[in-house]
Amino acid sequence: MSDSPTAPSSSSVPPPADRAGALPRRVAVTGAHGKLGRAVVTHLRAIGLDVLAIDRDPAGDPRDVPGEFVVADLTDYGQVVEAFGGGVDEHDAVDAVVHLAAIPAPGMTTNAATFANNSAATYNVFAAARALGITTLVWASSETVLGLPFDTPPPYAPVDEEYAPRPESTYSLNKALEEDLARHFCRWQPALVAVGLRFSNVMDVEDYAQFPSFDADPQLRRWNLWGYIDARDGAQAVEKALAHDVPGADVFVIANADTVMSRSSASLMAEVYPDVPLTKELGEHETLLGIDKARRVLGYEPRHSWRDHVG
Numbered sequence: 001m002s003d004s005p006t007a008p009s010s011s012s013v014p015p016p017a018d019r020a021g022a023l024p025r026r027v028a029v030t031g032a033h034g035k036l037g038r039a040v041v042t043h044l045r046a047i048g049l050d051v052l053a054i055d056r057d058p059a060g061d062p063r064d065v066p067g068e069f070v071v072a073d074l075t076d077y078g079q080v081v082e083a084f085g086g087g088v089d090e091h092d093a094v095d096a097v098v099h100l101a102a103i104p105a106p107g108m109t110t111n112a113a114t115f116a117n118n119s120a121a122t123y124n125v126f127a128a129a130r131a132l133g134i135t136t137l138v139w140a141s142s143e144t145v146l147g148l149p150f151d152t153p154p155p156y157a158p159v160d161e162e163y164a165p166r167p168e169s170t171y172s173l174n175k176a177l178e179e180d181l182a183r184h185f186c187r188w189q190p191a192l193v194a195v196g197l198r199f200s201n202v203m204d205v206e207d208y209a210q211f212p213s214f215d216a217d218p219q220l221r222r223w224n225l226w227g228y229i230d231a232r233d234g235a236q237a238v239e240k241a242l243a244h245d246v247p248g249a250d251v252f253v254i255a256n257a258d259t260v261m262s263r264s265s266a267s268l269m270a271e272v273y274p275d276v277p278l279t280k281e282l283g284e285h286e287t288l289l290g291i292d293k294a295r296r297v298l299g300y301e302p303r304h305s306w307r308d309h310v311g
């Protein structure tokens, strides 16, 4: 099977020798005040990266926030160029971008407002990176492009990156278009490494207390095949993606290694999706959002499980 439409477009271009597998020095993280953004900023700073946190939500006086932070609205191209390029007083230019800012789900505001914010923000981030010569770009795609909420069953399970996006909402449509956008920006700028992380449903440790309640009804979390991503493992995936050194656009499903359920993954599929073929023998609680590609290509390996926090 061929890869998704965002498969590497210029794999013949060798990575710059001075960056092979190495992390960038200074990174902008957009959406820094969000659920995932907070974990990513904390993680990248903990491993020694110089992080410029960016969000349109000031969450207080940015001068009081520990660590470097700039308020910017990414739907304004000028603000993005200024923020990434060292144009804002007291904030130097960055050499990599992690773009997480978005309205993060369908139905939070009108479809048109979701599309307008998310598409403009992502276009501006990609275009500003190009204008500034930034060649390391990691952005948040979404599990939704796999066909959530799976009212139409998936073609097989575990789902993976091998079939074309199946957006079922405006939010997801925009994420699918962003994957195309990345592919074309890579065509225009052959040195660009653009990694899209199709995150599952982001969870903080506090969220795990509700997990046992999911067991009563397998339909409750059917919509994403009972998947989740611990925000700290999401941050680890961002770190791995920043070290990826193969020019071109590529996408990866990022989930935890297990499901949110106590029952076996095989029994869930047999009850809820009896006609969906399984492509492998499943471990007891093995994720149905396939992370084999992320493991193989990025070296991503989830370190956390809700089972370590509840019970």
Ligand SMILES: NC(=O)c1ccc[n+]([C@@H]2O[C@H](COP(=O)([O-])OP(=O)(O)OC[C@H]3O[C@@H](n4cnc5c(N)ncnc54)[C@H](O)[C@@H]3O)[C@@H](O)[C@H]2O)c1
Residues within 6 Å of the ligand: 030, 031, 032, 033, 034, 035, 036, 037, 054, 055, 056, 057, 072, 073, 074, 075, 099, 100, 101, 102, 103, 104, 105, 117, 121, 140, 141, 142, 143, 198, 199, 200, 201, 202
């Ligand atoms: N939360 C999930 O379950 C989930 C799942 C898959 C993918 N994602 C994606 O991961 C990313 C982060 O999600 P999250 O859960 O942390 O969301 P969040 O809402 O907690 O954080 C998003 C942040 O982006 C900021 N933002 C939005 N539009 C902006 C703009 N125009 N300019 C500047 N800042 C802007 C918001 O102020 C907010 O702080 C998003 O791209 C989302 O689509 C999230």
